[in-house]
Amino acid sequence: MFYLLLFIFSFILTYLIKNYAIKKSLVASVNERSSHTTPTPHGGGIAIAITWFIGLVYLKFTSQIDETLFNTLLVGFIISFVSFFDDIYELSAKFRLLIQASVAALALFLLGGFNSLNLGFFTIENHFVTNIFAFFMIIWFINLYNFLDGINGYSGSEAVFLGLAGLLIFGGYHFGILVVAVLGFLFWNYNKAKIFMGDVGSTLLGFNIAIFTIYYTNQDSLNFWIWITLFSLFWFDATYTLIRRKLNKEKLSQAHKKHAYQRLTQANWSHFKVTNYSIIINLIILGFVYFIPNIYVAFLLSLILLFSIMQFINSKKAFS
Template sequence: PDAYRKFHAGVIPRCGGVAIYISFLVPVFIFLFFIKKESLLATSHHYQVWVIVIGGGIAMLMGLADDIWNIRVRWKILFQVIAATVAYSGNLRIDNLSNPFGSAIELGFFSYPATLLWFFVCMNAINIFDGLDGLAAGVSLFVTFTLLGVSLTFGNDTGVFISACLSGAILGFLVYNFSPASIFMGDSGSMFIGFGIAALGLVSSYKAETATALLIPIIALFLPFFDLISAALRRWSKFLPLTMPDGKHLHHVMISKGLSTRRTVVYLYIVCIVLCGAALIIVFSRGSATATIVFIIAGVFIVGNHFLKVVDINEIRRRITHDRLRHQWNKEHLAPLIKATDQVKACENLEDAWRYCVVAFKNLELSSASINVFENAEWNSLREWEYNESYISENQKSSDSSTPWTWTLECPIELTNETRLIVMKLKGKNDSSEIRSIMPLLNDLAAGMSEKNGFYKHA
């Protein structure tokens, strides 16, 4: 517990995913090895069961390794891709996309990346939603029950069998995971359940109407999907790494509004049940109510986000504006800088090279710039350029709060050997982060200048 993202009391084991996986395997192995195989589903479909067993095992073991050793994100992604590839090779794939307003969209070559994305999103959605006692397990149980109903509706024996096995495993675990929890599923559980639901979503909707096949599990899983997308947008808008955890998930926000942990979980259960019911309505209506339900769900979540502020729309607007201005700045300033670098390299003397540097510095809206070389314990100034320095000095003396602020950036450009260090000193009024983003280009410019002065030659 940390009073930030983890609200449980005391130390609780978090390897419940192993128990869930074993509980899933027991009925599967009993069926495959001890029951007459043709009695429940066609032998040709047994490979789908094995695909889920193998792919789910890879996902579970990866999550278990993360629970124990806290492995790097790149390794998590790699094993998620491997698990999804196992599913794809076993014909659990997305060949077309649902279109509630017309015929399905055939993917062709993009079937593989779409399948990878589907498994990746499902596994991480369940993982990121596992924030309160019983939350992820309960929501997953409602989703598997829904997919069980879909499979029964379309006479999909394979979907019925897998749904029943996965639902039973989750239900047995939920008894011990509901608040107050005595065990957590951990990443091993969330990864396996996410993989299982992703695979089950493809299996159970196999005989469904084409236009609504994939939309059914998407609507049933919309609550974890919303939390995953919200987290990504929230971190992106604040310039944070997408993998950086925070305490602003949907359940955290609800608790901050004064709700207890158990009440928050129950309310989210209700929302999930409503969404699962909406998915079943689409099934029973044969897709005729799809567009209406999609619009209603979107409207409800937009209004809900307006009150809960899970995603700050203003933050997103600011990030979009920042990126647009950065793109415009790059477009206006990078091309002249690259041109100046090439011109400096082609110059025959230092004076001409410095003249091109001055043009580039003016274009960057700097107030002053200098390039110096530290060699043999002495500073040697290559050239120093001052642009409108009197204006800057005069404004710095003013107490007017609207006066343009200035910054000075002094940084090493390149260490050529033990006794030589090139330093570029810049001063300006614009955003210094923009200048930092083009330091590699400034490095080339400074290197070209020092080369003209005879300090060193590029290899």
């Protein structure tokens, strides 16, 4: 019943934020990076964040979440709070990076650090190395999720997928909270979006995925590869695009429309079609993880799948 109430709360709150944004002309303007053609209200991620934190507090007071995980996820409030103002005032990149670095350091402290990194052939157990890796991973996940939030339903459906996958593989009521918090927003964003998520939502979701990755890896080192595989649709696109732009000697801070999902929309695929196909790809990847006993094989198959898809996208819209 509580999860239903949270879904309804997220649904209604998103609706109210949408109407308020329209009334106050708080809309996402169309620019060179946009994949939309008409100004649309943004800030729907506020509903996700508020619902998420209410749910977390409920789990805490009903003893349904580990205290370490609760305290760490609560740090996400800082990134959401700053991103809320960034959506309105466009804060400087240096300030945002400083906040992200502070949040990453605090989160790692609360988690007790990143214990080890199992690379298959050998395991890195030097805590200085593993924590530096985790520190940058948190910052990268925050930013890449923001980069990939560009078309209707795309980042929201990814969060729902990861929440359901986490619930299936690991259990944990926090995954259910994540799913219903995003679903209430996703109703208004999935097809012909009435409102966008904004940085306030995307940065929080990226932070959460990074924390889940580190928390569960600290329980079992192989869990790192489970999360990296489940999240591969997003990080593969973001990393591939970053490397290609670097090789092209482009200014990486400059706005662009070269991510895979953006190039598909430029090739006249609708947002609805791109998002639906991304869900299918995610389900295939989940099948790899769930049914293949060796996670390294599942990871390799996922990379082969994603690389093949990238070649298909290159044929539709060249990376120029």
